[in-house]
Amino acid sequence: MAHELEQKALAQYLESHNLKQTKQREVILEAFLEAGGHVTGEDLYQQIREHYPRIGYTTVYRSLKLFVEASLAEERRFDDGVARYEIEHKHHDHLVCLGCGQILEFESAVIEQAQKEVADGMSFTILRHRHELYGHCAECRED
Amino acid sequence: MAHELEQKALAQYLESHNLKQTKQREVILEAFLEAGGHVTGEDLYQQIREHYPRIGYTTVYRSLKLFVEASLAEERRFDDGVARYEIEHKHHDHLVCLGCGQILEFESAVIEQAQKEVADGMSFTILRHRHELYGHCAECRED
DNA sequence: TTCGGTGCAAAAGATTTGCATATGT
DNA sequence: ACATATGCAAATCTTTTGCACCGAA
DSSP states (O other): OOOHHHHHHHHHHHHHTTOOOOHHHHHHHHHHHHHTSOEEHHHHHHHHHHHOTTSOHHHHHHHHHHHHHTTSEEEEEOTTOOEEEEEOOSOOEEEEETTTOOEEEEOOHHHHHHHHHHHHHTTOEEEEEEEEEEEEOTTTOOO | OOOHHHHHHHHHHHHHTTOOOOHHHHHHHHHHHHHTSOEEHHHHHHHHHHHOTTSOHHHHHHHHHHHHHTTSEEEEEOTTOOEEEEEOOSOOEEEEETTTOOEEEEOOHHHHHHHHHHHHHTTOEEEEEEEEEEEEOTTTOOO
């Protein structure tokens, strides 16, 4: 079993919340981490299915929600409307390639600061935000 | 019939695309413009229903898509996953109040420029973007 | 032994589609 | 007349839920 650190974090979360450690949760977390992020529940289900056909998609969906609760994952929804999960790490935003579907990440202190100023000017308190750029990545653009 | 300009724009679009001018389309466009933006198909259907109970929701949904084609409306999807339509006007982004559900608009040349630089730096061509700030508006914040 | 977990099937909610009928042009 | 539009019902699609059974603690 790889990803010891995350498995341990999950175990701690489960224990402290009186939830149970199950083989399914371990397998699903493993597959999720292995996939590397931005996966949909369906993606993961199909992938897990190859090795563990007895695990139902319901359990996959439920586990992903659980990982979010445990701060191991974040749920995102891009323009296709499907929920995607990525491994929780420091704040960032996304570039979505409409050509190959690839999802890249970016961060910009300038943008963060500017949006804060915009919100302040409108007496709005930002709790979270979503900033996505859709277009073509280096490989998919034609120029 | 109010909103002559938009009604005329729709008429022109219909004519140039060999589509038909119908009472439903006129009524739905009128209700859409009247609502002032950020409405869901359901919102609009319920509203129209009061005066024109014979118009089906299918027609409302289809008409909204049509308005988007005709550049009279834009489709948006915020975090609740429901499609909302707003009257097409100059580019802007949104602040969504999680307290009252109100949707405000903003624009920032600084942000537009900064995101362009981010994209350039990653050899990414931006075709469109989405930038939403979620939080509390002036009335809903507690401080 | 006792709750929480799992998996199936069925439900849910928003939107789309098939089809017979109605209606602009 | 002919092609498009409409409205109902049924289908879709993704995600959630009910429930009987299973299994970790």
